[in-house]
């Protein structure tokens with residue numbers, strides 16, 4: 296029998312029809328939707344007079360443009376209100392479960408899915424959102440789709456999908472103190488760039504991954520798309536099962552053991568073929584921070600921004616020159632002592648309970664710098680509730696952080712949380728593109744630990 300990767304196994308289990316000359320048609324187990332990329336899909340269904348094939352396999356949440364200071368839909372600005380109300384109306388009309396603003400399950404779609412136990416090993420999961428790769432941390436095949444594909448999935452519960460190439464990234468070595476999964480994924484993207492993953496599904500393995508919590512694995516898979524990959528995937532194991540057990544939508548009782556048995560078969564065959572294999576040693580990894588406008592422009596806090604003469608081509612030099620101008624930085628500069636205006640702890644990369652615990656451990660009984668504004672936006676109502684149960688909100692508020700309601704928030708600034716021109720932000724999100732957090736805003740990606748340190752000192756210091 297042909298040896299297969301985990302990705303190939305899940306793909307094969309979901310093929311409905313495949314012919315040599317055609318793109319395979321696969322079954323979709325779970326479809327997640329949010330207010331931004333779904334309205335046009337519903338509209339087209341309406342125009343074509345179509346119904347939804349399996350409305351109970353789609354779940355909706357409100358996340359991208361929800362306010363984080365209050366939860367009053369009446370007070371939301373016009374465009375956002377239209378999108379949120381449209382989502383409500385569509386879900387009602389098409390009989391889809393919607394976790395609206397006031398619902399206890401509401402949250403960023405990639406935080407909500409796993410914590411509700413909607414995300415399960417071996418599933419095919421899609422959402423009109425690029426960071427759907429996050430769910431791959433559970434050993435599911437999960438990827439972002441476009442709005443016309445959202446329409447196709449709603450109407451048929453299937454999707455045309457070509458087969459991807461396979462990449463294996465083996466992560467090993469000793470993880471130093473204060474080094475987190477965010478440092479690992481940023482360090483990895485620095486070493487392989489933002490395009491190496493194009494056309495591939497990346498399986499992460501190795502001792503470092505095996506020892507990671509589910510929250511940390513999600514951070515890694517979340518950013519697999521930032522290396523160009525279609526998705527990331529991690530073999531499910533006892534850590535996965537411990538996380539899932541008794542979550543809301545997870546199969547219970549005798550069904551649970553049936554599923555665990557099935558999930559245990561979800562692994563790449565030994566010595567199966569990968570188109571690319573990468574080995575990444577984290578033993579010398581230090582806290583990472585981006586200096587540029589793509590996630591591969593990263594250094595560790597003790598390094599300096601590269602000098603232009605180290606770059607090979609003229610066009611690279613020109614691009615980096617423009618990037619540095621945008622970021623208000625100079626070639627060869629150290630980021631130590633660079634003042635920050637904002638700290639944003641949040642996004643589907645780093646807004647889970649584990650992230651908030653790390654921030655709390657840094658800022659407990661300390662005051663943040665008066666020179667900046669710092670906000671904490673939990674990934675979901677559940678995360679918020681748990682944090683409050685543990686008293687973390689009190690620690691945050693006492694230290695000067697603002698404690699907000701869940702949503703995407705300053706990750707992309709679709710609501711009222713955005714940077715003013717030239718403001719510099721220490722952000723735990725996943726994208727530092729120009730204007731991402733606000734027009735002319737300057738984003739530095741990093742771990743929650745480093746962002747919390749910057750909140751205390753108002754700048755980056757040597758640790």
Ligand SMILES: CC(C)[C@H](C(=O)O)[C@@H](O)C(=O)O
Nearest residue numbers: 331332359423424425426707
């Ligand atoms: C709005 C949405 C389509 C978008 C995405 O797909 O990623 C957003 O979530 C982002 O992170 O930029």
Ligand code: SF4
Nearest residue numbers: 426642643703706707
């Ligand atoms: S938190 Fe950011 S990256 Fe994640 S889904 Fe929302 S906007 Fe996209």
